[in-house]
Amino acid sequence: MEQGIIVKGTGGFYDVLTDQGKIVTCRLRGRLRLEDERVLVGDRVKITCSDREGVVEEVLPRSNALIRPPIANVDQVMVVAAAAQPDPIPLLFDRILVHVxxxxxxxxxxxxxxxxxxxxAEELKEYYQTAGYPVLLASAAQGRGLEEVRECLKGRITTLAGPSGVGKSSLINALAPGFSLETGDISEKLRRGRHTTRTVSLLALPWGGLIADTPGFSRLEMIDIEVEDLQYMFPxxxxxxxxxxxxxxxxxxxxxxxxxxxVADGAIARQRYEHYLLFLDEVEENKPY
Ligand SMILES: Nc1nc2c(ncn2[C@@H]2O[C@H](COP(=O)(O)OP(=O)(O)O)[C@@H](O)[C@H]2O)c(=O)[nH]1
Ligand SMILES: [Mg+2]
Ligand SMILES: [Zn+2]
Structure with missing residues (x-):
């Protein structure tokens, strides 16, 4: 049996990228169709195949499963901000990071x-480096910093996060010409009536690694977090x-x-600490008593 990763699923058919680098369109073995746990994009599977058609025989254990977007075995999140247009909102990025x-x-x-x-860009970079996160500067428009981003994506399953308009799709297109994801301003996208029923796919990067074509971490309420656990989400x-x-x-x-x-010494950024206090209040407010 061959092994691979599900990179796409529509209408009962699943595209599996095999370890040999082929894409095989598969159906599910009947038994799998009945199981509660849905088969997810990102799942590692064993398949049997004849010619071009395959059958998913077994889903290997997952390390995790995200709900939005629905992907299994995610390794990391590439959080994208823009230096301007739209101006970065650290509160929003800190919220995303807590959820990551x-x-x-x-x-x-x-x-x-x-x-x-x-x-x-430099100012924001310093803020997040002080918090312990790797930060890369890039310009999808000018092709700057792309090699470093490619290196971070290599060999991993990555999902994207970040507000609309920061250039997530543009970055993917610049990183891997040939994908041609849709880019542009928000009003235009809305007018064309996108964001309807879309399924998530994983794009296979030519230098190794997979990236989701649909961003996640957009529902950011401070729920399901314990008051005493919030501090562990600030590395x-x-x-x-x-x-x-x-x-x-x-x-x-x-x-x-x-x-x-x-915080007083400057070892922790004051703004990060203030956001921690704000989230702490939210966590408490959301606790049912
Ligand atoms: N000046 C500049 N504009 C960019 C850059 N990257 C993307 N854009 C523009 O920003 C807008 C939003 O980009 P898009 O990729 O659709 O953002 P997404 O919503 O995060 O996927 C588009 O008009 C892009 O042309 C960049 O590095 N520099
Ligand atoms: Mg986009
Ligand atoms: Zn203390």
Whole structure:
């Protein structure tokens, strides 16, 4: 039996990218069609094939499964911001990062459109590097920084996150010419009536690795997070939070708080800390009592 990864699924047919690099369109073995757990794009599968048609015989255990977009075995999230147009909103990106951490995924940040605002790009880069995230600067328009982005995508399954208009589709097109994803301004896309019933696909990158063609992490309510767990979704708090005087310190009003000291020292960015406090309030508000 051959093994591969499901890269697309529509109407009962699944495209499997085999380890030999072929795409085989498969049906599911009857038994799999009945199982509760749906087969997802990203699933590693065993297939049997005759000529061009194949059958998915077995789904191998998943390491994770995202709901939006529905993909299994995601390794990392490429969070895309723009240096300008639209101006970056750190609060939004911090929200996305909390949800990426909560999903147990790695994140790296690409600041696109450096051509428009190099200084703003550098400032944002420093902010996220202080938080411990890898940050790359790029310009899809000018072809800048693409080699570094390719390197980060290599050999992994990646989903994208980031608001509309930052250049996610443009970046993919620039990285792998030939994909030609639709780009443009939002009003235009709405007018053409996109965003209807779309299924997610994984694009096979020519240098190895798969990337989802549909961004995720757009539902960002602070739900299903425990008050005391939020701090673990800020990786730069890690060296400090176990050293606070009080066990269970939430780093808010407690005295002798090492996290607050780190903020005062500049080791933790003040704005990140302020966002932490804001999210903490939201988490508490969303708790049913
Ligand atoms: N100046 C500049 N414009 C860009 C760059 N990347 C994308 N754009 C433009 O930004 C707009 C939105 O890009 P798109 O890829 O559709 O964004 P998405 O919604 O995140 O997929 C388009 O008009 C692109 O031409 C860039 O690096 N520099
Ligand atoms: Mg797009
Ligand atoms: Zn504390």
């Amino acid at each position: 951490e909560k999903a147990g995924l790695k994140a790296f940040i690409v600041i696109n459109k450096v051509d428009l605002a190099p200084d703003a 730069e708090f890690e060296p400090y939070h176990s050293e606070c005087q009080f066990r269970g310190c939430l780093h808010r009003h407690e005295p002798n708080c090492r996290v607050k000291e780190a």
